Amino acid sequence: MYLSNVTWPKAEQYFKQSDMVIIPIGSIECHGRHMPLGTDTMIPDKILELVEKQNDHVMIIPTIPYGACESLWPFPGTINLGSDLLYQLVKQIVMNLKRHGARKFLVLNGHGGNIKALERIGLELDSQGCMMALLNWWQNVWEMNPSWKGGHGGGEETAAVLAIDPGLVDKTQIELPLxxxxxxxxxxxxxxxxxxxxxxxxxxxxxxxxxxxNGWIGTDHPKYATEAWGTEMLQAMADYIVSFIEEFEKVTL
Structure with missing residues (x-):
């Protein structure tokens, strides 16, 4: 269920019945010469699309497409909010949702630079009787299958984007060495x-x-990425989230 698709009376009804929301967040930044700038935003969106096919009763707010990209701003197209501004932005979103009845916040994060600001908000929520579960998808899948482990813009993320739309990957740039x-x-x-x-x-x-x-860093060269790898990996993450939602709903605050 997407917040942007419902009316306010339906949102009001939802928060009377449920205190959980899902917050997807990514970034617009360089991912090597072969990958789209929106990689970190597209992947959480795709994972949640797969989640909703199995569980459509948890509210998903609009994806936050910008993040903290302090080290990547010199690459054209990268939009860096910085950790302080990102903290303020996400905090305001969370506080508004909290006013309406949200107390459990499941954050699906697509970018490592966001973690610092998100964890800060999570600690504040904990002090207010709420809870944030932060899922950094690229790290979570490493534990599901160590062979999926990757760096920034490497095989792991390239496989994920191939699964979303192979046309978004510039394969003429993949063979370049790191x-x-x-x-x-x-x-x-x-x-x-x-x-x-x-x-x-x-x-x-x-x-x-x-x-x-080049703009990508890691031991997982993107030339080894396949659409099949990405499809399996994204589905595994979606399945995990569906299971986690069921358990998170049972948590007593």
Missing amino acids: EMKDVSATILASGFNTVKFKDVTLTIPRLTNHITD
């Missing part, structure tokens, strides 16, 4: 904010374009 820029000859780039020195990982925050010209 070339990461080391800090020095001995301090080697290993991830978004990480480097390795003497086999020890430490953090050196850098803008993503200072790490890679």
Whole structure:
């Protein structure tokens, strides 16, 4: 059930019967040269489309398409709200829903940069007798199948977008190698904010374009992504959410 599709009397009736809402959130940001900027928004939307086919009685609010993308803003098309503004935006949405009767908030997140702001709101809700369940889909599926584990714009996310619409992936750009820029000859780039020195990982925050010209980072090269992989993975996540909703509904606050 989508909030944007119902009238206010129907919304009023819903909140008299249920205190749960689903909040999808993503981002508009670079995902390599081969992937659409809306990757992190499209994937939660697709997962919830699959969820609604099995369970259409939980209210889903309109997807928040923007996120905190502090390290990716130099890539054209990326829209960065920053963690502080994202916190204020989501907090206002949550507080409005809370006024209407929502107390359990299931957040389906598509972007790692959003986690900091979302967890902050979750702690505030907990102090108010409410609860937030934060599902970061790309991490959740790693535990379902370790072979799905991926980085940013790599095989995992590419497979998901292929399952949504293969035409959104520019396959002419997929074969490009990942070339990461080391800090020095001995301090080697290993991830978004990480480097390795003497086999020890430490953090050196850098803008993503200072790490890679391509824009994707990870060990899961997108050339291995398949539509079948994405279809199975997204369905598995949807099935998990359906099961989780049933248990979350039973939680006493």
